Amino acid sequence: MSVSVTIESIEKRFDAFAALRGVSLDIQPAELVALLGPSGSGKTTLLRLIAGLEQADQGRVLFGETDMRDLSLRDRRIGFVFQHYALFRTMTVGENVAFGLKSRPRGQRPDDAEIRKRVGDLLELVQLPGLDKRYPSQLSGGQRQRVALARALAIEPRVLLLDEPFGALDARVRKDLRAWLRDLHRRTGHTTVFVTHDQEEALELADRVAILNDGRIEQVGSADDVYDHPATPFVCEFLGEVNKLPVKVVGSQAFFGDRPVLGGLSQNQGGQAALYVRPQHLRIVDDLPLALPGVVEHLRRNGPLRRAEVAVQGLAKRLDVDLASQVAPAIGEHIRLRITHGSLFAAA
Amino acid sequence: MSDAALPQFRTDTAQKRDTRRVRGEGVVVQAVLITISLAFLALFLLLPLVSVFVEAGARGWTAYMAAVTEPDAVAAIHLTLLVAGIAVPFNVVVGIAAAWAIAKFAFRGKNLLISLIDLPFSVSPVISGLVFVLLFGAQGYFGAWLKAHDVQIIFALPGLVLATVFVTFPFVARELIPHMQSLGSADEEAALTLGASGWRTFLTITLPNVKWSLFYGVLLCNARAMGEFGAVAVVSGKIRGLTNTMPLHVEILYNEYMSAAAFAVASLLAGLALVTLALKTLLEWHYSDSIAASRRH
Numbered sequence A: 001m002s003v004s005v006t007i008e009s010i011e012k013r014f015d016a017f018a019a020l021r022g023v024s025l026d027i028q029p030a031e032l033v034a035l036l037g038p039s040g041s042g043k044t045t046l047l048r049l050i051a052g053l054e055q056a057d058q059g060r061v062l063f064g065e066t067d068m069r070d071l072s073l074r075d076r077r078i079g080f081v082f083q084h085y086a087l088f089r090t091m092t093v094g095e096n097v098a099f100g101l102k103s104r105p106r107g108q109r110p111d112d113a114e115i116r117k118r119v120g121d122l123l124e125l126v127q128l129p130g131l132d133k134r135y136p137s138q139l140s141g142g143q144r145q146r147v148a149l150a151r152a153l154a155i156e157p158r159v160l161l162l163d164e165p166f167g168a169l170d171a172r173v174r175k176d177l178r179a180w181l182r183d184l185h186r187r188t189g190h191t192t193v194f195v196t197h198d199q200e201e202a203l204e205l206a207d208r209v210a211i212l213n214d215g216r217i218e219q220v221g222s223a224d225d226v227y228d229h230p231a232t233p234f235v236c237e238f239l240g241e242v243n244k245l246p247v248k249v250v251g252s253q254a255f256f257g258d259r260p261v262l263g264g265l266s267q268n269q270g271g272q273a274a275l276y277v278r279p280q281h282l283r284i285v286d287d288l289p290l291a292l293p294g295v296v297e298h299l300r301r302n303g304p305l306r307r308a309e310v311a312v313q314g315l316a317k318r319l320d321v322d323l324a325s326q327v328a329p330a331i332g333e334h335i336r337l338r339i340t341h342g343s344l345f346a347a348a
Numbered sequence B: 001m002s003d004a005a006l007p008q009f010r011t012d013t014a015q016k017r018d019t020r021r022v023r024g025e026g027v028v029v030q031a032v033l034i035t036i037s038l039a040f041l042a043l044f045l046l047l048p049l050v051s052v053f054v055e056a057g058a059r060g061w062t063a064y065m066a067a068v069t070e071p072d073a074v075a076a077i078h079l080t081l082l083v084a085g086i087a088v089p090f091n092v093v094v095g096i097a098a099a100w101a102i103a104k105f106a107f108r109g110k111n112l113l114i115s116l117i118d119l120p121f122s123v124s125p126v127i128s129g130l131v132f133v134l135l136f137g138a139q140g141y142f143g144a145w146l147k148a149h150d151v152q153i154i155f156a157l158p159g160l161v162l163a164t165v166f167v168t169f170p171f172v173a174r175e176l177i178p179h180m181q182s183l184g185s186a187d188e189e190a191a192l193t194l195g196a197s198g199w200r201t202f203l204t205i206t207l208p209n210v211k212w213s214l215f216y217g218v219l220l221c222n223a224r225a226m227g228e229f230g231a232v233a234v235v236s237g238k239i240r241g242l243t244n245t246m247p248l249h250v251e252i253l254y255n256e257y258m259s260a261a262a263f264a265v266a267s268l269l270a271g272l273a274l275v276t277l278a279l280k281t282l283l284e285w286h287y288s289d290s291i292a293a294s295r296r297h
Helices: A043-051 A094-101 A112-125 A141-154 A172-186 A199-205 A225-230 A234-241 B005-023 B029-056 B060-069 B071-106 B110-122 B124-135 B145-150 B155-170 B172-183 B186-193 B200-210 B213-227 B229-234 B244-253 B258-288 B288-292
Strands: A005-014 A015-026 A033-035 A059-061 A078-081 A157-163 A191-196 A209-215 A216-221 A243-250 A253-256 A260-264 A271-277 A282-285 A291-302 A305-311 A320-321 A334-339 A343-346
Touching: A005 A043, A015 A043, A015 A059, A015 A216, A033 A043, A033 A199, A043 A078, A043 A157, A043 A191, A078 A141, A078 A225, A078 B186, A094 A112, A094 A141, A112 A141, A141 A157, A141 A172, A199 A225, A199 A234, A209 A225, A209 A234, A216 A225, A216 A234, A225 A234, A234 A271, A234 A343, A243 A260, A243 B186, A253 A271, A253 B200, A260 A291, A282 A320, A291 B288, B029 B258, B060 B071, B060 B258, B071 B110, B071 B172, B071 B213, B071 B244, B110 B155, B110 B172, B124 B155, B124 B229, B155 B213, B155 B229, B172 B213, B186 B200, B200 B213, B213 B258, B229 B244, B244 B258
Parallel strands: A033 A191, A033 A209, A078 A157, A157 A191
Antiparallel strands: A005 A015, A005 A059, A209 A216, A243 A253, A243 A271, A253 A260, A271 A343, A282 A334, A291 A305, A291 A334, A305 A320
16 A cells, blocks of 8 residues: 655754755655755655654645644554664564564554564565574674565555665675665555665666755656756756866857857857766767867776866866777877767856 | 795784884783782772671671671661662662653753762762751751651651662663663664554663663662662661661671671671672673673773
């Protein structure tokens, strides 16, 4: 059973610090949404507000049609996975997973055999069968993560909330769990919100990404939307590396100095602007029109990527250029760059 | 051992010797420091303890048993157990409440509360006792009212309990606060989101999480409650067989030159200290892992 979550103009202050300032967000049933942002952006506060672990100063949270303020923490039925899992250290894995069911009021509590069966099924689901007698301290980080998830799923939550679900894990385990969580979401279909500061994780995992900065949502959209069409300079810079070029827009063309570097602009914004170009959207070309001349100063390799740092006259910072072909230019070589895709923001 | 491993081993020891030389810790310095510490411990801690037991047994087993079974001694033992039996549970409940409030909530005046909890440690026990005489004594603020309603606090059990509670209050709270603070509130929040009531969360999550520091705090609290002299001496009035606790009884016997009897009763108190120490050591040895996480040191 999954419900929609509606967040309506939430305001939250901690003493003098405004953690959230007017945040609204609609989450569809069974959707997987990432709250992405740097630390201090308010993403964890928003997640705790949805859970009911914090109270909003203004605004409200609806599950379906129900205002959450009318429900106790128990009746909200939130599956919350804490950043450091918060597994009960004095209980076994099985007791941890059974805790929610055993905490139900007497009338709604399943009998012991039923609880045992449910715990077994859930541990099967998170691929930890037979570990119910272990204690949390005897598990690896990835296993604890999955126990925390099984414990949260045991109460048949309306909404699943995960706070930095992969934050405390090493890189390899993190990748495995990402794919596994995507798969689990597809099978169980819970409305899921997770918090992360890792843009790669958010883009890969979520149906939609909400990017938060300084207590506000800057943009909400699919991975392609936010990555290729960032609404603000902040989103553009936060989602990946980017080169910045001061340009002047005249008609449908952007000029760097007196040289046209990008054409076919539909936006109707003349004057000074900043052109944001990702390293993979700069291509070395032979022909002249709309090309930016430069000199290769450094060549680097970053995993599968080869990258050139290109000095351009009139620009203090060198441009990062991803090299698509195996044929790399030599250091000191004069080249021309064409911008294949860029985001234009009016100069502040 | 392979040939390759041998030179490796030599470098290791050579390095160890080098660091020792760099830090200036010669064998002589080590030996001197250890000797000084051991000599100090033996002279100031072990010797008095041993002498208590030696003196207690100086007149033989019959005299020892006579001293500890004599009616006034038995009354003192009873009273001590009764006072501790009331004061310790009280301080456990209030100590848990105070620790919970400080560790789990943010509120105005929290630092003041933390300082207040330490107050009994910084105040002389005599003053702790005098405060209650000032409040509840015959000439005290509430003295007239208490007399009119025929309630006796000073020179009676209530006064002894009050003074003991005051002096021993910090032990439980002081053990629990750092432990609870280091644990944070995530476990409790998890239990609440899973649908547990506040009471169930406390019983099944909070209490088991801190049980070893709680036990340790109770142990220290009890040892002090039974051994407290100063504050209790002020409010007791030292009525033999009635308001004398064990430490007071020991002092009276000693002042009356009945040193064998005094040391016999004292040996019971010293025994309590040893049992406390043994339990604490056993605890730390047995549950070193879970305790390690909880210690503030």
